[in-house]
Amino acid sequence: MLLFVDSAKTTPGSSQIRFWSRGPVVGRLDSGRRGGLVPGDGSKASGCTGGRVETLMEFSHESVVVRRGRRSRLPIVVAVHSTALGRAVGGCRMWAYDSWEDGLRDALRLSEGMTRKCAAAGLPNGGGKTVVVVPTGRSVTADERRAALHDVGDIVAELGGAYVTGPDAGTGPADMAVIGERTEYVFCRPEAAGGSGDPSPFTALGVVAALRSTCLALFGSPTLAGRRFAVIGLGHVGEQIARQLAAAGADLVLSDVDPAKRSLGAELGAVFAEPDAAATAEVDVLVPAALGGLLTRDLVARLRCGAVAGAANNQLADPGVAELLREREILWAPDYIANAGGVVNAVSREVLGDEPEEAVKRIESIADTLTGLFDTAARTKITTAQAADDLARQRLAAPMSTAPGSA
Ligand code: PHE
Numbered sequence: 001m002l003l004f005v006d007s008a009k010t011t012p013g014s015s016q017i018r019f020w021s022r023g024p025v026v027g028r029l030d031s032g033r034r035g036g037l038v039p040g041d042g043s044k045a046s047g048c049t050g051g052r053v054e055t056l057m058e059f060s061h062e063s064v065v066v067r068r069g070r071r072s073r074l075p076i077v078v079a080v081h082s083t084a085l086g087r088a089v090g091g092c093r094m095w096a097y098d099s100w101e102d103g104l105r106d107a108l109r110l111s112e113g114m115t116r117k118c119a120a121a122g123l124p125n126g127g128g129k130t131v132v133v134v135p136t137g138r139s140v141t142a143d144e145r146r147a148a149l150h151d152v153g154d155i156v157a158e159l160g161g162a163y164v165t166g167p168d169a170g171t172g173p174a175d176m177a178v179i180g181e182r183t184e185y186v187f188c189r190p191e192a193a194g195g196s197g198d199p200s201p202f203t204a205l206g207v208v209a210a211l212r213s214t215c216l217a218l219f220g221s222p223t224l225a226g227r228r229f230a231v232i233g234l235g236h237v238g239e240q241i242a243r244q245l246a247a248a249g250a251d252l253v254l255s256d257v258d259p260a261k262r263s264l265g266a267e268l269g270a271v272f273a274e275p276d277a278a279a280t281a282e283v284d285v286l287v288p289a290a291l292g293g294l295l296t297r298d299l300v301a302r303l304r305c306g307a308v309a310g311a312a313n314n315q316l317a318d319p320g321v322a323e324l325l326r327e328r329e330i331l332w333a334p335d336y337i338a339n340a341g342g343v344v345n346a347v348s349r350e351v352l353g354d355e356p357e358e359a360v361k362r363i364e365s366i367a368d369t370l371t372g373l374f375d376t377a378a379r380t381k382i383t384t385a386q387a388a389d390d391l392a393r394q395r396l397a398a399p400m401s402t403a404p405g406s407a
Helices: 100-120 142-158 172-181 202-217 236-247 261-268 276-277 296-304 323-326 341-350 358-362 367-379 384-397
Strands: 002-007 014-019 026-031 053-059 062-068 075-080 092-097 126-135 228-232 253-257 284-288 304-307
Touching: 002 358, 014 276, 053 304, 062 100, 062 142, 062 367, 075 100, 092 100, 092 172, 100 236, 100 284, 100 341, 100 384, 126 142, 172 304, 202 236, 202 341, 202 358, 202 367, 228 236, 236 253, 236 261, 253 261, 253 276, 253 304, 323 384, 341 358, 358 367, 367 384
Parallel strands: 002 026, 092 126, 228 253, 228 284, 284 304
Antiparallel strands: 002 062, 014 053, 062 075, 075 126
16 A cells, blocks of 8 residues: 655645545545645546545645555654754654555644654754554564664655654664665665664763753752752663663652563662652652653642653644643643754764764753753743744744754
């Protein structure tokens, strides 16, 4: 199945994405000024079987490819949200979903988040994302994984440099080397293969920098020693955040859905708790480091922390949660500001040609950006989410004034 959706670049946000949700679809959809479905060239459109037509959301993406992988037969989504500031960048997620539409939704949301992340971080890049949809409960063999990665590489290659992929949930540097067998547009291959390697230590470094500025805003001092943090999710990034916080002398509550991660708690002398207990524990800062959507209205009503700052993407279950946090006087570090370290390192090393120390400086500047946003939000009585979105929008509106790494 191939579904290709394009929105007119000149009218972003003005049109709707619609797609056939049933039946084999082979076609190209343009959501132009009329906002309707326009089959693309006749040959490709001939396979359309117009089933139920569903309106998804405002379509602000530049292009979205949805394809059943030629080799893997798995649904693959490559969403390019924006190239206004430069090539779109964003990782390749290989994850379990109940339906390919759920995977599509995730790719659309995450790629849009990457546009804001890159813009706010001062990178000369736009946002994109890839999702390889693994049906829930299905295991993927090593051969199927390779096949899916080659399928991803082919789609990225077809986009001709509009989008550069990288690692994300469920993929790592070795996978990027496999994608690299099909396209040059891939970040974070192992260092031995000429890439910048695993981005997760750099994402963790950026989150810890964000935690310092969060402590500065809460207590007037950025010191982490003696502060109490609850880290939810101990994957690649979460584990490294926990280790860095423990090394800095912080007090930790750790949590993961996988009980095997208890051993990390024991190793770091931390309390290990169930996710809900950890999320509502009395701590200085709650650190979400698992998948998105942790901050629901229900959870926010029960929080007992001074601030939330972490690595997870899309932490707010819905945008209105930002206002609830503000009403409860819980300081929120916008996710895409705090977790930009991984992509900042990759672009810094692989595009801008920076030395490792320069990349680390750029990552640590996340702290200053965040301090600026906290100040703006407090001064102008808006949510920190709004302050971050305003910063991203300003950068997107004035591409020429965007100096890489500027705060
Ligand atoms: N997965 C990273 C993120 O969500 C994206 C990334 C892309 C990281 C490319 C490194 C390189 O920010």
